[in-house]
Amino acid sequence: MNVLVYTGPEVLTASLSHTLSTFCSLLLPNYTVQAVTKQSLADHPWSTACALLVFPSCRAVLSSAKAVHAVKSYVEDGGAYLGLSSGASLRGSRTGLEGSSDLGHQALRFEDKTAGVTIYPMFRSKDDASEWKPLQQGGNVYHDGWSEFSGVEEVGSTKILSRYADSEVAGVVCHTQNGGKAAFWSPSLEYPVTADIGSSLTSEEIKAAEQVRMTLLRDTLRELGLHLPEDKPPSCPLPQFLIAPTSRADIIPRVLSAIGVDMGSGSATLVDTNDTFAFHPFSAGLDQLREARVRSLEHTGEPDEANWQPKHVIVCTPTERPSSEHTPLFDVGKYFAALQRARAQEGLGADAAPEGEWGMGEALLYAEVVTSTQTMLDKNPRLLSNLPAPLLSLASRQLTGRGRGNNVWLSPLGSLPISLLIRPSLKEVPAQKLVFVQYLFSLAVTEACRDPAVLGQQYGAAVRIKWPNDVYAVVGGENRKIGGILVNTSFGSGKVEVVIGSGLNVMNARPTLSLAQLLPPESAANLSMEATTATILAKFDAMWRTFVEHGGSFEPFMDLYLERWLHSDQLVTVTSVSPPQNVRICGITPEHGLLRTIPERRAGGGMGVEYIDLQPDGNSFDLMQGLIKTKTY
Structure with missing residues (x-):
């Protein structure tokens, strides 16, 4: 779901910038925070995926009649609106203020028809110099300019969120009859409290004011129905483990040799276009892991990407492998055992791969936290062109996950972000057939969900394909997104590097829907990240072999694909x-x-x-x- 921040010409630039950064820090990874223009509000179908619409400080009222209608309809149909540095006027027979002639018939407004009142957002009314005001409950709040409330009282579903020490209203929320909510704060809660704006405050007062600001915002977001992240999000990547099954001791040395990394004298470095990779023997790598965890826990404020290099890689051997202490969110041993079972089920036993090759998922890069599994492969050409394939990059969390185009892909705890490198020959799979890769992988995901190792047929049947590259679940008659596929290709020397990125919500908590939520509570405990990953990889490996054998033809899968998608005769x-x-x-x-x-x-x-x-x-x-x-x- 998206939290959309309005960026029209009425918005003050500083307020917009602070709103975007503040809400990213409060809401990621549960929600994406994106800008939305006046034209998009007026003409685009933004409301279906919007959890909250935020208006930063505005110089004037929203002037587009189409945009006003869209925002009003969104809230009155159950959406949520938040105005910052914004006042409001409450009108109706129970407030003593009737009508809207002074506000204009096209003014943005939200109605509580049950209580017979209408609330109108009131934007910046004064450009006075900034000031601080105390609240009744204690603490100070900052104002950049001034916005006022008029006629606001607790009528019907209208609730006062806070008052100033002089009893004037500071914040209010009202509800519409269809579950919609609109909240307004006169103080400029989007502005972080720093020494720049708090020059009249002591350092202790600045710290206290920032705590008040964040508490008010968190409480308001919960009042508006949002689910906030409960834990402190990671602030930096953690080292990756380069690992293979114990039965395939040849894989890791061959990977290192192919990319030109010599571990003979200890650690080694590979410098590439987007990232620098530092490879460490197992024991030295664990030291890097411990240090990175300490840095992440001690870090305060916004993540600092300047400190995200190099990307550390811990090289594993058949006898040196991570324990649950090192990878608490993903049991590597359990994964490889599940992969072996899933491959056997698909007829991909130990002798299925041609001599000298290995199966999908057997060469693994895993980290608890990465920047982006996709970026680390497809934005580093030296690594990409030399890595043996297939190779799987897997993480429990991403800091900068990528979706299609410029979209951000959220990676909250419980999601499964993977990137799979394959390198088909263009003689076997012509370039024009590569479009089917995204279809084939989405089909592998739906079939994996129907497997007893994941959801089973009864509950997995809810998982469907949305053309061209999304995975949805049909729940209570609603179609809700739970995953997506991103495919990047790079051509050269008669072959093509294909990086298949996939994000799937497996065990996420709300607000995002996940596979675990499709199961009854007594069955959800049996779902695991390890078995889900292994089953998807084995299903895709088997499908891919058939795809290659048929020269890149999708015909063997067409009937099943059309059974699994949402669109027949639509x-x-x-x-x-x-x-x-x-x-x-x-x-x-x-x-x-x-x-x-x-x-x-x-x-x-x-x-x-x-x-x-x-x-x-x-x-x-x-x-x-x-x-x-x-x-x-």
Whole structure:
């Protein structure tokens, strides 16, 4: 889910900047925090994935009638709104203030029809110099300029959040009849309390004021229905373990040799474009792990990316392997045992791989915290071009997880972010067939979820595919995203490096939906990150072998894919053609993996049927709105 911060021309630049940084620190990794423009509010279907809409300090009221209508509808349909450095006017027969003639009929407003009151956001009314004001409950709050409340009292569902020491209202929240909520704070809670704005305060008062600010914001976010991270998020990457099954002692030496790392004299360094990697023998690497944990625990404030280099790698051997103390969130031994079972189930025994090769998931890079599994592979060309394939990069948490385009991929605790490097020959899999890789991996995920080692058929049947690269769960008639696939390719020398990035919510707590929440409580305890990872890798390995044997044809999987996706015979509107056209989805083209649709006027088929075929990389499918539109980044 997204927390959207309004960035229109009415917004003060400093307030916007502080709002974005403050809310990132409060809400990541449970929510993405993104900017939203006036045009997007007016014209785009933003509300379906929005957990909260935030307005920083504004010079004037929102002037777009379409945007006003969209925001009002969003809140009154159950959404949440927060105005910072914002006052409000409460109107209605029970407040003594009637009508809205002085505010304008197009003004943004939220109605509590049960109580017969309407609340209007009131934006910056004074540009006075900044000041500090004490609150009744203690502590001081900062004002950059001034916004006021008018007629606000606890009427119906309206609740006073805080008052100043002089009894004037400082913050308020109101509810609409459909579960919507709108909160307003007159003080500038988006501004972190520093010596710059707190020059009149002592150092102790500055510290206390910052604690008050963060407490008020956290309490308000909970009042608005958001689920805040309960633990202190990691602030820096932790070393990765380079490891393989004990039965494959040859894998790690071959990986090191291929990338030119000589461990003969102890630690070694590989410098690449995006990252520098420091490889350590096992015992020295554990020292690096302990030091990194201490740094992460002692760090306060925003994460400092300047201290994220080098990326440390601990080289394991068949006799030197991490214990649960070293990897408390992922049991490597349990994973390899599950992988062996899953591979055997798929007919991929010890002799399945050609001589000198290994199966998917057997060469593993694992860390509890990384920047991004995808970035560390596809943004480091020296490493990428020399690493033997297949190789799996896996983490329990990401600091800068990547989604499609410029999207951020959240990686809260319990999610499964992986990146798998494969290197097919273009003679075996022609370049035009690589579009099917994302379809094939999403199919492997859905089939893994139906496996008894993960959810089983009864509960796994809820997991479906949303074209082109998302994994959804159907819960109570709702389609909710639980995963996504990102594929990056790099061509050269008759081969192609393919990095398949996948994020899947396995054991996340709310607000995100996860596989664990699809199970009854008594069964959820049997779900594990290790078995889920192993089952996905084994399913994909088996599918990939069939895919290669058939020259990159998706035909062996087409029927199953169409059973698992959400779109058969779905009526949608294609906005990437002119004029927009209603079409019915009928499948995937077997040659190039395009989404095949038929204009609705000819949905009956017959002679002269004209198809509209859509590329997965150029179009975005808004499932909730039934729209296919040109993808923008």
